[in-house]
Amino acid sequence: MGGRAEDLRARGAPAGPAHAVGRGAGLPEGDGSREITHEDLDRARDRLAVERARRAGGARTSLVRRLWPLWLLVGPGILVFLGENDAPSMLSYAATGAQYGIGFFVPFILVTFLMAFVVQEMTVRLGAVTHRGHAELIFDRFGTFWGRFAMGDLVVGNFLTLVTEFIGIRAGLSFFGVPPVVAVGGSMLLVFGVILTHRYWTWERIALGLAVFNALFIPAALYAHPQWGALGHAFLTWSPFPQGGLLKPDVMLLLMSNIGATVTPWMLFFQQSAVVDKGLQPRDIRAGRTDTMIGTLLAAAFGIAALVATAPLLAHGIKTEDYQAAQFAQALRPWIGRAGATCFALGIFEAGLLAAMTISTSSAYAFGEVFHHPHSLNRPLWEGWSFYGILLASAFAAGALVLLPNAPLTYIVLIVNVIAVLAMPPALLFLVLLCNDREIMGAHASGRWASIAIVTVTILLILAGLGYGLVTVFPKILGGG
């Protein structure tokens, strides 16, 4: 067990309901059975399965038995990254491939995902050690004033992003002739249906099953018959560069969109809360890192696949600046065939649906943590009514807005990503401060190299945001436009 509680008591930390240390506080006096909730029981069952799997595994057992504990522990990391490969992100990658083809952006996307791994790994440690969600920790450690700013960023960003997820759902299914009302309404029913299980484990496994379909962009890319030599050359040399250079406003907007596609505030809140809801403990941190790295690499591969899938549009001189999601699939059909276009359209639908589930859940987690309402997918509907209410209300409101006609969908998608990356630096600062906080993290606080990595990522994001602002307002002074 870590030394957080012991350290604080040794330093004479204030005690009492408002300041008592979380770990080691012990159960309240009285009948212990009344203190064990349905949520505790479900979490304990999940933990028991992990403990048994660990004891059953060993050097002399089968590969399946040795990997079984990892299988039980993965989830939050894969879901957060494949959830971040949402409809706007995949469309951003598609737009990149259609405008610039295979070149600079291929390794750039991989690097942005590796940056995101550095960030997300910290949420694993925070959740596993403190057993508190991200919103709750910010309010506890920084106070209401800064907490409200963080929540404001999350609420606005999440709602706008949810709107774009339902745009993607509608657009993806429109390729198959599904009416918008059916597409959006059916997706909302799915989001509602999954939470009826009121088991985090079940919700997570269903979401993971859905996330597998993010891999549909791989066959879409294969149907595009990419030039593997060009792909390898792009990875090694980061070329060819976009025409006009990186400071060209269109290129800068796309760079910002791609960064925003990999690093967004909701990911911090979701993964940490999911780690807590799943019941991870400090000894599970290594598995949590593995889970996060698996998610990172899968999401990078699928994102690059989306770029490769639309590269034929550039090769054939097709202008896609104003394309909406379904138009990409239709435009690709002559070059990658109906099967490839079908994979692309289904992938967009899956991307939107999974993200709708994870982002609405992150909003619900944050709400529950901040207002001290029950906030777990292990809660029955009647116990977690406010948690589930926020989850469903946010999804419903976003879906309803999408049914408005004549919305400039592609531009909205790109701008939402930009907003996400602009809001990231304060969120990263909170994360760095919390992860370096030895009072709550003990021996699991960030080491020197982890701190250097996250500070470097933060500075890069801030510089990207400053560059975007300058290019937007003074494009000619910077030589772009």
Place this chain on the structure above:
Amino acid sequence: MKREHDTTTAAPGRGGAAGPAEGSDVDLERPEAVLSVLEADQLVAAKEQAHFGRMRLSGGVRLLLSGLRLYVIAMMIIVLFQVLQAVHGGH
């Protein structure tokens, strides 16, 4: 609430902080069994009753937080400017 649980109770004297008794099933209806697999501060009751205190922030950190907050507000205004440009340009 009637809950499904694994069969018999843990062997006496075992299944404490070291974890569930090896080779025997655990009755999760017993609080001690739940605590044998969960850490004390993972329980809902413990989290409701205890919160982490306020972090002491240095002047530099406060300045940085304020600066980043102003940065976000400024950048949002610039984004709004670009959106309005695009909308009026489209008309």
